[in-house]
Amino acid sequence: MPHVKVNKFNLYFGNDHILKDIDVSIPDKQITVIIGPSGCGKTTLLKSFNRLIDLQDNVKTDGRILIDGEDVFSRNADLCSIRKKMGLLLQKPYPLPMSIYDNVAYGPRIHGLKKGGDLDGLVEHYLKEASLWDEVKGRLHAPAGNLSLGQQQRLCLARGLAVEPEIILADEPTSALDPLSTARIEKTFIKLKKSYTIIAVTHILRQAKRIADYVIFMYYGRVIEHGPASKVLENPEKDVTKEYVNGVIS
Amino acid sequence: MKGRIIEEKIFTLLMAFSSLAIFASLILLIGSVIFKGAPALDLAMVTEAPSGGFYLGKKGGVLNAILGSFFLAGGAVFISLVLSIPIVMYINHYSSKGSLLNTATRFSIDVLSGVPSIIFGVFGFSIMIILGIKASLLGGMITVAMLVLPVMCRAVDEVARLVPEELPESVHALGATRYDVIKVSLRQILPGILTAIMISFGRAIGDAASVLFTAGFTDEMPLSLLQPAATLPLSIFFQINSPVAEVQNRAYASALILTAVILSISLSVRIIASKMKKKVVK
Ligand SMILES: Nc1ncnc2c1ncn2[C@@H]1O[C@H](COP(=O)(O)OP(=O)(O)OP(=O)(O)O)[C@@H](O)[C@H]1O
Ligand SMILES: [Mg+2]
Numbered sequence: 001m002p003h004v005k006v007n008k009f010n011l012y013f014g015n016d017h018i019l020k021d022i023d024v025s026i027p028d029k030q031i032t033v034i035i036g037p038s039g040c041g042k043t044t045l046l047k048s049f050n051r052l053i054d055l056q057d058n059v060k061t062d063g064r065i066l067i068d069g070e071d072v073f074s075r076n077a078d079l080c081s082i083r084k085k086m087g088l089l090l091q092k093p094y095p096l097p098m099s100i101y102d103n104v105a106y107g108p109r110i111h112g113l114k115k116g117g118d119l120d121g122l123v124e125h126y127l128k129e130a131s132l133w134d135e136v137k138g139r140l141h142a143p144a145g146n147l148s149l150g151q152q153q154r155l156c157l158a159r160g161l162a163v164e165p166e167i168i169l170a171d172e173p174t175s176a177l178d179p180l181s182t183a184r185i186e187k188t189f190i191k192l193k194k195s196y197t198i199i200a201v202t203h204i205l206r207q208a209k210r211i212a213d214y215v216i217f218m219y220y221g222r223v224i225e226h227g228p229a230s231k232v233l234e235n236p237e238k239d240v241t242k243e244y245v246n247g248v249i250s
Numbered sequence: 251m252k253g254r255i256i257e258e259k260i261f262t263l264l265m266a267f268s269s270l271a272i273f274a275s276l277i278l279l280i281g282s283v284i285f286k287g288a289p290a291l292d293l294a295m296v297t298e299a300p301s302g303g304f305y306l307g308k309k310g311g312v313l314n315a316i317l318g319s320f321f322l323a324g325g326a327v328f329i330s331l332v333l334s335i336p337i338v339m340y341i342n343h344y345s346s347k348g349s350l351l352n353t354a355t356r357f358s359i360d361v362l363s364g365v366p367s368i369i370f371g372v373f374g375f376s377i378m379i380i381l382g383i384k385a386s387l388l389g390g391m392i393t394v395a396m397l398v399l400p401v402m403c404r405a406v407d408e409v410a411r412l413v414p415e416e417l418p419e420s421v422h423a424l425g426a427t428r429y430d431v432i433k434v435s436l437r438q439i440l441p442g443i444l445t446a447i448m449i450s451f452g453r454a455i456g457d458a459a460s461v462l463f464t465a466g467f468t469d470e471m472p473l474s475l476l477q478p479a480a481t482l483p484l485s486i487f488f489q490i491n492s493p494v495a496e497v498q499n500r501a502y503a504s505a506l507i508l509t510a511v512i513l514s515i516s517l518s519v520r521i522i523a524s525k526m527k528k529k530v531v532k
């Protein structure tokens with residue numbers, strides 16, 4: 001039983017019907033990539049998983065998104081514990097205004113996980129998981145804002161991993177990065193899928209081909225096609241998908 | 251074609267001239283305060299309270315007014331800071347952008363920052379009558395706090411609005427509460443808050459009309475919250491009205507002291523602001 005399931009999910013901003021009858025299961029411990037033209041609702045769907053979409057005004061939803069069998073949109077859902085299950089990478093990395101160390105330690109600290117000596121170990125562990133440790137081990141207490149963009153994105157990854165999520169959500173995590181940093185993030189994702197379910201949005205078809213195990217193609221708020229990467233990207237069923245993967249529409 | 255070139259030249263000249271004029275008026279103002287005030291400025295001015303009465307006395311200094319002004323402005327800034335942080339955090343992180351309360355709050359801040367200080371003085375005075383408080387350091391503090399509250403709110407709101415959406419998103423995504431988000435935002439805007447404190451302090455220490463009836467005036471040192479307290483702007487006002495020439499010169503010396511205080515505040519604001527640019531996370 002996959003731990004992320006979307007069930008007849010609809011989302012409205014005021015009167016605009018943005019997400020329409022989304023019905024899809026996300027396979028565990030794989031990289032699922034959401035593709036589709038600009039404005040089709042990829043970010044909105046991604047932010048629905050951890051209900052970050054609640055930060056927007058006038059949002060209405062119906063249908064369900066099940067994480068471990070629990071509907072995140074149910075009335076008595078505990079937002080903090082839902083969000084804690086998912087790490088999030090934004091398009092533009094945003095280090096918190098504190099040191100590298102404190103960025104990674106932030107999650108464990110607010111959740112009261114560990115203190116003192118253990119925290120050092122945790123910080124090191126997650127910086128290693130995010131493939132950043134070697135570059136920052138000598139300056140853990142320097143402000144995080146001084147890192148390069150690529151390093152900042154991996155720091156955000158480490159920060160997200162430090163709250164021990166099961167799922168990693170990523171919204172075009174490499175679109176602000178240079179090719180080398182992009183490659184490092186992609187390599188890290190492939191390493192991390194052994195332990196995490198990864199859902200990433202991308203604009204770049206070549207990136208989808210490089211990392212995706214499973215692909216969801218969205219168009220005007222609907223999921224048009226979803227399935228194993230090889231099938232959707234190489235041999236799609238629907239015409240719109242064909243046009244998109246062949247670059248006719250973008 | 252030729253006409254337009256001449257027109258442009260004339261306007262360039264005019265603009266350059268106006269820019270020069272504002273700089274010249276600053277120099278002229280400071281120059282005349284120094285010219286008139288420096289001769290009467292001695293050590294006693296800043297280390298002693300007046301003797302022989304502030305109106306006719308030629309001895310002593312205005313230490314009571316310097317301390318009174320600092321206490322009053324400090325207290326007022328403290329009160330308005332404690333009030334403005336929750337206000338600004340509420341309109342930025344809790345109420346939704348288009349909500350009535352949000353609009354009403356921002357509107358009130360805008361209107362209140364345009365209200366002349368004498369109106370705050372009258373308002374503070376009438377409240378003190380109702381509460382049965384006489385003119386005192388505390389009464390002045392509360393009135394001046396009302397005067398600078400909109401200034402403070404505006405200055406803090408300006409930086410709070412600049413905090414990008416990614417900050418609350420990143421912090422919430424870790425399973426944090428809104429209170430955690432506020433703590434991180436405050437950390438992000440700390441340099442801006444310091445600037446807001448300095449600006450408000452400058453506004454508070456220089457205002458005469460709001461303290462005229464609410465803080466009163468005295469020759470005594472400001473030792474109690476419930477006693478009247480002297481302030482620099484009022485000590486200038488009363489001394490310059492004196493028929494005695496020496497006392498009038500002491501008014502200029504007091505003006506020099508106040509100008510020096512305000513000037514050093516503006517300079518610190520500039521320094522903090524330039525440091526802030528380097529620190530803010532992009
Ligand atoms: N806060 C909002 N209020 C109203 N409409 C919104 C809001 N956010 C997004 N939308 C609309 O919802 C639709 C989907 O937006 P979304 O950001 O999810 O698209 P996207 O697929 O991520 O696009 P892109 O590839 O450009 O990032 C768009 O039409 C957008 O205009
Ligand atoms: Mg998007």
